[in-house]
């Protein structure tokens with residue numbers, strides 16, 4: 001099909017929530033490259049928004065999915081599922097958490113974690129409902145997760161929102177300490193605020209969240225949907241910030257391209273749910289778990305995490321060197337292979353992203369004016385060097 005025919009079907013039959021999409025339809029992936037319907041080749045610095053972490057030519061990953069398609073893709077959670085049990089064990093071992101629940105998306109995993117926090121306090125006989133999240137955070141699109149999202153632009157059409165969410169300024173310890181109290185069920189935080197503009201959380205603040213939660217008996221929930229599964233160079237980003245949450249949420253890279261979300265809990269939080277408290281028809285299917293098992297095994301059983309740290313550090317250093325000569329870069333943000341450039345107006349991140357797409361590089365924007373990079377973990381220094389040449393031109 002021609003691109004304009006696809007676009008016509010889309011604009012006629014698909015709800016217009018994604019606005020006018022970029023005029024590209026990718027039809028094939030190979031290594032770290034994407035090819036569009038017109039045959040043009042692009043280097044991928046987005047990974048389907050932090051999803052396709054192993055790139056497009058991991059034969060083991062494809063085989064794991066093909067084998068599961070050939071044997072059995074789905075039964076239901078009424079029965080035991082070997083792939084699910086094995087993945088649960090591997091994720092718990094990799095993170096040090098006690099147990100896990102699998103859903104189908106990031107939003108759904110956040111939703112489940114919020115339910116877990118409520119149930120945890122309900123079990124004590126002293127129910128708490130208040131959840132504190134960060135201003136500029138992003139946690140999803142369902143009614144609870146959009147209420148948790150600390151950005152008014154997502155709220156306006158959906159009021160009244162689910163109640164009892166409070167938003168605090170990230171990295172403001174005094175504001176956090178004022179907000180957390182005896183009614184706080186949980187504080188939920190992204191180690192690096194992703195969609196909101198790649199805003200890093202300081203280790204001091206992360207530790208302050210942990211101690212405020214400990215002091216007031218609240219749960220600390222880390223939304224690691226974007227930062228987790230190796231994206232920042234460690235399996236989870238939280239330990240690198242020096243605090244271990246009670247609940248951690250994963251999705252995106254977890255399935256390497258196949259939809260799956262998860263929340264893991266430890267300690268008393270891991271005992272909060274009983275039979276019937278939560279569930280899912282599709283969550284934790286044979287196919288989803290086979291995909292996530294392959295990805296998790298790759299992250300824990302190979303040196304891919306050190307490759308992420310090393311190429312991430314190289315990439316960041318190159319971006320910082322560019323920032324020194326380029327007045328429109330206000331700040332280089334992020335860690336590992338989750339990096340962004342905060343651009344000074346009148347240079348617009350959207351325009352730079354469009355120019356890069358024209359030059360054959362797939363990137364995205366975040367927050368107010370941030371250009372962001374979330375490449376597949378198999379990206380190499382030479383791909384970064386080529387991007388930098390195109391980026392310099394785009395910024396000029």
Ligand SMILES: Cc1ncc(COP(=O)(O)O)c(C=O)c1O
Nearest residue numbers: 105106107138139140194225226
């Ligand atoms: C930190 C964070 N939480 C939650 C979500 C929602 O995940 P999903 O789009 O898979 O529902 C996202 C998606 O961008 C995210 O980055």
